[in-house]
Amino acid sequence: MSASLFEPLQLGDIALANRIVMAPMTRSRAGAGDLPTGLHQAYYAQRAGAGLIIAEGTYPSRHGKGYCRTPGIETTAQIDAWRDVSGSVRSQGAAMVLQLMHVGRVATRHNKAPDAQTVAPSAIRARGTIYADGHGLVEMEVPRALGAHEVTAVIDEYRQAAVNALAAGFDGVELHCSSGYLPMQFLLSCTNQRTDGYGGSLMARLRFVVETLDAIAGAIGAGRVGLRICPGNPYNDMHDDDPTVTYSALLDAVAPIGLAYLHVSRSPDPALDAFALARRHFRGAVIVNDGFDGSSAARAVAGGVGEAVSFARHFIANPDLPVRLRHGAPLAAFDRTLLYTPGARGYTDYPAAAELAASGQIVPQGGLQP
Numbered sequence: 001m002s003a004s005l006f007e008p009l010q011l012g013d014i015a016l017a018n019r020i021v022m023a024p025m026t027r028s029r030a031g032a033g034d035l036p037t038g039l040h041q042a043y044y045a046q047r048a049g050a051g052l053i054i055a056e057g058t059y060p061s062r063h064g065k066g067y068c069r070t071p072g073i074e075t076t077a078q079i080d081a082w083r084d085v086s087g088s089v090r091s092q093g094a095a096m097v098l099q100l101m102h103v104g105r106v107a108t109r110h111n112k113a114p115d116a117q118t119v120a121p122s123a124i125r126a127r128g129t130i131y132a133d134g135h136g137l138v139e140m141e142v143p144r145a146l147g148a149h150e151v152t153a154v155i156d157e158y159r160q161a162a163v164n165a166l167a168a169g170f171d172g173v174e175l176h177c178s179s180g181y182l183p184m185q186f187l188l189s190c191t192n193q194r195t196d197g198y199g200g201s202l203m204a205r206l207r208f209v210v211e212t213l214d215a216i217a218g219a220i221g222a223g224r225v226g227l228r229i230c231p232g233n234p235y236n237d238m239h240d241d242d243p244t245v246t247y248s249a250l251l252d253a254v255a256p257i258g259l260a261y262l263h264v265s266r267s268p269d270p271a272l273d274a275f276a277l278a279r280r281h282f283r284g285a286v287i288v289n290d291g292f293d294g295s296s297a298a299r300a301v302a303g304g305v306g307e308a309v310s311f312a313r314h315f316i317a318n319p320d321l322p323v324r325l326r327h328g329a330p331l332a333a334f335d336r337t338l339l340y341t342p343g344a345r346g347y348t349d350y351p352a353a354a355e356l357a358a359s360g361q362i363v364p365q366g367g368l369q370p
Helices: 036-048 076-090 147-168 183-186 202-220 243-257 274-281 296-301 313-317 319-325 353-358
Strands: 008-011 014-016 021-024 052-058 095-100 128-130 136-139 172-175 226-231 261-266 285-289 308-311
Touching: 014 095, 036 052, 036 076, 052 076, 076 147, 095 147, 147 172, 147 202, 172 202, 183 202, 183 226, 202 226, 202 243, 226 243, 243 274, 261 274, 274 285, 296 308, 296 319, 308 313, 319 353
Parallel strands: 021 052, 021 308, 052 095, 095 172, 172 226, 226 261, 261 285, 285 308
Antiparallel strands: 008 014, 128 136
16 A cells, blocks of 8 residues: 555654655754754744655764854753754644754864864865855865874764764754764775775765664664765765665665665765655655655555655745645745844744635635635
């Protein structure tokens, strides 16, 4: 019997009311001290019709911050502030996990605390620029290569961040292993030219991700841990000669951990079916991402492509996305110029479909009362 997009789902220890997932999106709205604010609380609460909200990429330690106005989960104040956000979401029946994002070499000192460093597996600069408040676009910096003892310290930073996330009221965490950030930098030879136990062969390059997931699972339980990947993603100056081999080996290596879910984005390489690769090598639940609308998401779940579908861009301008999908209401477009700007505009001011129906801006659909 095929599943429906609106049926409940169990992801490890995390219960979802439906199979619509809000994907993590950096929106650069953190306040002083890299704290989530009342804006975050309103933004995520507006979107709590999702079965699962994966909160934006959040740094596990100050060294892992790269972009301006991104939040952390390192300090007591950050934990307390996130608790207000997660409480608002979970009180409405949605589950919520925190994506842990250490950017590694994708950084500039202008966006970091004075005592924070830019570190990576190897001292190889990412080609490209990054935005910094007051400085505009600046080149990313040459990172300092982590010493062997420092690698284990970074793994422990992730472990502590996961503990902090549960203290902040989250149902679990997701390890960001995509978009050219630190775990992916360890994974690929273009950014990992180490000759110790964390580099060289493919199995050695897998080690950081496997040990990080092991440490997190050991601290909070594997049933509360997810993994995000996008095989073949070139973002932030990455290159993989054979992503099929790389990610098949990675998923085989993490299989014994028993993760709650795998979150996999469609590969930008048209010759690589990342969803099929995930099905072949991951025995647990799969969340598929990128390019889905309501009908294609429903087909993906019904056809067993994934147990759930995550939406990013559609959730920006459609805070009530699950309601719109259920009733066939039109989807609004977001304003790209406001994606990363401070303040409520382009963040919490997109109206729900029922509000638009009440004002006559859209024709009411079934269940949307004017």
